[in-house]
Amino acid sequence: MTGYQEIMSDPSYAGQIVTMTYTQIGNTGINPEDMESKQPWIRGFVVKESARRLSNWRAQEDLDTFLKRHKIPAIEGIDTRKLVAHLREHGSMRGVISHVEFDTDTLVHKAKAWPGLAGMDLTGDVTCDSSYVWKQGRWKLESGYHDIDPGGERKKVVVIDYGVKRNILRSLVQAGCDLTVLPASATAEEVLARSPDGVFLSNGPGDPDAVKHAIRAIAELVESGKPLFGICLGHQMLSLALGAQTEKMKFGHRGGNHPVQNLANGSVEVTSQNHGFMVREESLPEAIEVTHRSLFDGTIEGIRHKHAPVFSVQHHPEASPGPHDAHYLFKQFVDLMRG
Numbered sequence: 518m519t520g521y522q523e524i525m526s527d528p529s530y531a532g533q534i535v536t537m538t539y540t541q542i543g544n545t546g547i548n549p550e551d552m553e554s555k556q557p558w559i560r561g562f563v564v565k566e567s568a569r570r571l572s573n574w575r576a577q578e579d580l581d582t583f584l585k586r587h588k589i590p591a592i593e594g595i596d597t598r599k600l601v602a603h604l605r606e607h608g609s610m611r612g613v614i615s616h617v618e619f620d621t622d623t624l625v626h627k628a629k630a631w632p633g634l635a636g637m638d639l640t641g642d643v644t645c646d647s648s649y650v651w652k653q654g655r656w657k658l659e660s661g662y663h664d665i666d667p668g669g670e671r672k673k674v675v676v677i678d679y680g681v682k683r684n685i686l687r688s689l690v691q692a693g694c695d696l697t698v699l700p701a702s703a704t705a706e707e708v709l710a711r712s713p714d715g716v717f718l719s720n721g722p723g724d725p726d727a728v729k730h731a732i733r734a735i736a737e738l739v740e741s742g743k744p745l746f747g748i749c750l751g752h753q754m755l756s757l758a759l760g761a762q763t764e765k766m767k768f769g770h771r772g773g774n775h776p777v778q779n780l781a782n783g784s785v786e787v788t789s790q791n792h793g794f795m796v797r798e799e800s801l802p803e804a805i806e807v808t809h810r811s812l813f814d815g816t817i818e819g820i821r822h823k824h825a826p827v828f829s830v831q832h833h834p835e836a837s838p839g840p841h842d843a844h845y846l847f848k849q850f851v852d853l854m855r856g
């Protein structure tokens with residue numbers, strides 16, 4: 518019911534049409550604080566019913582106006598649960614939304630002509646233009662968002678922005694990091710020139726295996742011995758840099774209710790997820806240990822290097838659609854830099 522704004526503005530969704538299963542979307546409207554980046558990145562939006570009336574004290578705009586303002590095609594009146602059951606059965610597939618062309622054969626042809634996400638590097642489309650410093654911490658009911666006073670012992674972290682979500686930056690700041698964000702094209706040399714205590718590899722859109730320059734840079738960063746933490750695309754590209762392989766899933770993991778087991782202590786964390794690619798377990802080199810596993814389909818949700826200060830997760834510990842079970846991972850990164 519909530520979270521649609523964070524989904525639309527998550528750069529990892531670039532190039533994708535998103536369909537929601539909750540029956541009515543738009544009830545809490547749109548507000549500037551909930552944007553996960555500067556703009557929505559989805560290519561299309563499918564809902565059962567768009568809320569005609571919004572009701573939330575933070576709302577400044579309704580969903581319809583927001584989508585029109587950003588020129589994002591959307592459609593309502595679709596039986597979205599039936600559509601999702603179809604995708605679950607047959608796998609995620611290309612789609613088309615049209616308000617000008619109504620000939621089905623032509624539309625199917627158009628959808629098929631799209632090359633698909635496999636092999637696509639979209640990080641260059643969504644990353645920042647130049648480096649910047651980020652100081653904002655997590656949202657508080659009394660004060661909203663504000664910059665955190667950098668007192669106490671803080672760790673210097675370079676974030677490589679492959680399409681970073683703002684709440685990841687906020688979570689790192691809150692955990693005790695001073696952040697410099699670099700564009701996706703950053704080389705290992707450029708990162709190390711900032712003498713960071715650690716490097717964070719962000720989430721992002723497209724096929725991890727297509728982002729060759731980043732995989733190269735990450736491999737060099739592992740060599741350098743700096744602590745590394747990766748989320749989602751960052752996790753996939755780190756795995757590739759360590760010698761593993763990735764593949765496109767039949768259908769991805771999306772939404773805010775995925776149970777993941779922490780294999781170190783057996784506990785189950787309810788996590789947010791958004792990925793359509795995954796790391797192939799059979800391809801993991803000896804030096805890599807699986808730390809987290811999906812209880813839905815058994816796929817890898819986290820890894821760590823046995824001999825280097827390097828770890829990553831496939832899910833989104835920064836997301837807060839309810840459970841905060843995985844927030845501890847940001848502290849774990851800071852502890853790794855301290856250790």
Ligand SMILES: NC(=O)CC[C@H](N)C(=O)O
Pocket residue numbers: 529719720721722723724725748749750751791792793794795
């Ligand atoms: N959220 C992400 O970083 C997504 C990673 C990658 N683009 C995938 O779909 O699997």
